[in-house]
Amino acid sequence: MNGPPATERALSLPAYDDPRTSALLEGDLLHELSYAFGGPFHFLLPDRFDANTAAFKAVLEESGTEGRIHYAKKANKAAAWIERCALSGTGVDVASAGELREALGHGVRGENIVVTGPAKAEELLRTAVLQDCLIAVDAPDELERVIALAGALRPARLLLRRLPPAQEHSRFGFDDAGLEAALLRCREAADWVRMEGFSFHLSGYAVQPRADLAAQLIALSLRARGLGLQADRISIGGGFAVDYVSAGDWDRFQREQRPEDYHAGKTFPDFYPYHSPVAGADALRAVLAATPAGERSTLAELLREAGVVLLLEPGRALLDGAGGTVFRVQGVKARDYGIVTVDGTSLSLSEQWFNSEFLPDPVLVPGAPTASGGPFPACVGGASCLESDMLTWRKVPFPARPAVGDLLVYPNTAGYQMDSNESPFHDLPLPPKVVVESGGERPRWRLDRHPSS
Known part of the structure; x- marks a missing residue:
């Protein structure tokens, strides 16, 4: 069967057009790289990372807010992003000894690194103290370990992580009683620890809850100063959405999608909100402009009045448009719909x-000119023996029947998709990461410098 499958229904969800990615789709570089690597790969666009970081910094400046941005390294392991942070003075948020070594090894100064995560390993805490990193302490026993290390090595910098009252079942952070005890312990150990403030992380992307909890941390900072502690900064973590698709396409998709739109009638409990009306740096602008509950001033005004520095830890939002997967x-x-098999597995798309x-729809990049032949609805499966190894369960309406040697390009996958769940299953190699930079008549490329890339 060479024509389109018999089914008439196929639901599309195109990603926003991105000029840098579109230029790669129109050239021959992606086919050359696919041939060279003999398998799937990721491409990285560091110029987009720079632009996203600059947009966040511009919002801080325009609002008169003193703040620092720390790239959340967990969003993508590539060294390219850390190299850009080192050059621009942007901070990095790490949560393991390996991530900390990578950040330091690529030139990020310890004072520009925030160390987060629960129950941190001894090696991580020791290195963080020695390198003057800012440690977000999560629990009383961890606070005691930091104090002991500081007494043996050098004074330590720390934040106390707040358990969000609206997420009381979270396993992270101090509750009210624990926080009060921790403040008193930091005062007792003032020769060895510098308590610089507080932090939190909220699930979801809502603006008002972030502003509300940030205002509570400002009040806590003033309380801590009354105890003689420094307490001059707060971290509101990440939670800045990425806007992948248009409002109209997203609304239509949610309204029309049905089990028959997916291979084997697959259903999902929920999806990431692929359209967000307030995303990236605009989300930070909205948080700073919000008036927290019980206050008469905006969050930006409260920060200025209290002399509190705002710390951010965005990951996905700094990687918007910064790469794709091929x-x-x-x-x-072809049955009633097509089933396309590619040369990798679903473990390289971590959703x-x-x-x-x-x-967002994968884009078909033919290996040779082909007649359209009309839409060809098809799902996309991986090269493993598992029924569940599906990169795309949905029947995507490709403009023509894909052929062996064609490429499928998944757009905007740099944020969390590339390496959160990769595995060399079947002894298939992990897809390499290729850094693509503008230069001359055609893009230049190199392999990323992270050991796993």
Whole structure:
């Protein structure tokens, strides 16, 4: 069967057009790299990372807010982002000894690194203290370990992580009683620890709850200063959404999607909000402009009045448009709809980690000119022997029947999709990361310098 499958229904969800990615789709570089690597790969666009970081810094400046941005390294392991942070003075948020070594090894100064995560390993805490990193302390026993290390090594810098009152079942942070005891302990150990403030992390992307809890941390900072502690900064973590698709396409998709739009009638409990009306740096602008509950001033005004520095730890939002993932078509079969098999696995698109699906349409890049032949609805499966190894369960309406040697390019995958869940299953190699930079008549490329890339 060479024509389109018999089904008439196929639900599209195109990503926003991005000029840098579009230029790669129109050239021959992606096919050359696919041939060279003999398998899937990721491409990275560091210029977009720079632009996103600059946009966040511009919002801080325009609002008169003193603040610092720390790239949350967990969002993507590539060294390219850390190299850019080192050059621009942007901070980095790490949560393991390996991440800390990578940040230091690529030139980020310890004073510009925030160390987060629960129950930190001894090696991580020791290195963080020695390198003058800012440690977000999560629990009383961890506070005691930091104090002991500081007494043996050098004074330590720390934040106390607040348990969000609205997320009382979270396993992270101090509750009210624990926080009060921690403040008194920091005062007792003032020769060895410098308590610089507080931090929190909220699930979801809502603006008002972030402003409300940030205002509570400002009040806590004033209380801590009354105890003689420094307490001049707060971290509101991440939670700045990425806007992948248009409002109209997203509304239509949510309204019309049905089980028959997916291979084997697959259903999902929920999806990432692929359209967000307030995203990235605009979300930070909205948080700073919000008036917290019980206050008469905006959050930006409260920060200025209290002399509190705002720390941010965005990950995905700094990687918006900063890369994509490329697979080569290995086979195509047609039933009532097409089933495309590619040369990698779904473990290289990590949304399935959350029992969900990365929804923006993959783009078909033919290996040779081909007649359209009309839409060809097809799902996309991986090269493993598992029924569950599906990169895209949805039947995507490709403009023509894919052929062996064609490429499928998944757009905007740099944030969390590339390496959160990769595995060399079947002894298939992990997709390498290729850094693509503008230069001359055609883009220049190199392999990323992270050991796993």
